[in-house]
Amino acid sequence: MSSTLSTSVSPRAALVTGGSRGIGAATALRLAQDGVDVAVTYVQDEAAARAVVAKIEAFGRRGVALRCDAADAGAAAGAVDRAADALGRLDVLVNNAGIGVLGPISTLAGPEVDRVLAVNVRAVFLACRAAAERMADGGRIVSVGTALSRYAGGPGGTLYALSKSALAGLTKPLARELGPRGITxxxxxxxxxxxxxxxxxxxxxxxxxxxxxxxRFGTVDEVASLVAYLASPDAAFITGTEVVVDGGHAA
Known part of the structure; x- marks a missing residue:
């Protein structure tokens, strides 16, 4: 993104769940590069989260690492408040944290089903609810799903696709509900x-x-650039939609 945009978003604050690695880490760094203070959550790898924070701070932004097991309903919602308190405000929520348990439906045990739905569905809902209370008008909520919820994947992806498909059902009505406040x-x-x-x-x-x-496969930076755009002021008229970044898989 241009230096002009970087100036325009500063000094906003963002929370990126699951921000210690992969798409989450790339998104946190892209937001920091664009002038946003960023909090990231992690479950176990504190060292990786601290490394991301160090890179955020190298861009001259504030970075915060928060331990949060999204399977814990209280922790999932509490991370939003902790991020807003640590950074002084909250303008962007990126729901990136997620888990995938693959296998034939007959082999998926109850605890596995419960944890996937808790992390991929319930935690996102609770984070959005908390963000709606703490987020400034004109804020941004961006969730990271999977193109597998739009087309048939390989065998064994039923539970994962089910959990991520719920995000479409959350996105559209929430966009209507928060639209009067300019929150996309x-x-x-x-x-x-x-x-x-x-x-x-x-x-x-x-x-x-x-x-x-x-x-070819996509890169984490290619996904992060899309998330950062949707989180930017330039995307103020885009809401309630799904944006596919799949290399033409569904073409």
């Missing part, structure tokens, strides 16, 4: 992206790569 709510649907959890050279990569029109 959008959903980003990534296709195959090269991350530690789904590496471009992994055992399941070739089929995903071949299914895209571009014949």
């Amino acid at each position: 709510v959008n959903l980003v649907q990534p296709g195959p992206v090269d991350t530690d959890l789904n590496p471009a050279d992994g055992p399941f990569a070739e089929g995903q790569r071949a299914a895209t029109a571009l014949g």
Whole structure:
């Protein structure tokens, strides 16, 4: 983004859940580069989260690392308040934290189902509810889903796709509810992206790569640039929509 935009967003404050690695870390750094103070949540890898904060601060922005297990309903909502208190305000919420448990539906045990739905659905809802109370007018809510909720993926993705599909149902009515305050709510649907959890050279990569029109995996920075745009003042007239960044998988 241009230096003009970077100046225009400063000194806003953002919370990126699951911001210690992958798309979340890339998004946190892109927002910091654009002049936003950023809090990130992590579950176990505090060192990775601290490393992201150090990079945020290298851009001259304030960074905060918050431990938060999104499966805990109280922690999920509390992270929003903690971020707003630490940074002095909250203008952007990026719901990025998520987990995927893959396997045939007959093999998925109750605790696995409960945790996936708690992290991927309930925590997002509770974070949005808390943000609606703390966020300034003109704020931004961006959730990160998956393009698997828009087309049939491979066998074993039923629970993950189910949980991420719920985000579309949350995004549209919430955009209507918060619209009078100028708060936009959008959903980003990534296709195959090269991350530690789904590496471009992994055992399941070739089929995903071949299914895209571009014949490659996306990068975390490519997804982060879209999230950052939707979080920016330039995207003030975009709300209640799903934006697919999948390399033409659904083309």
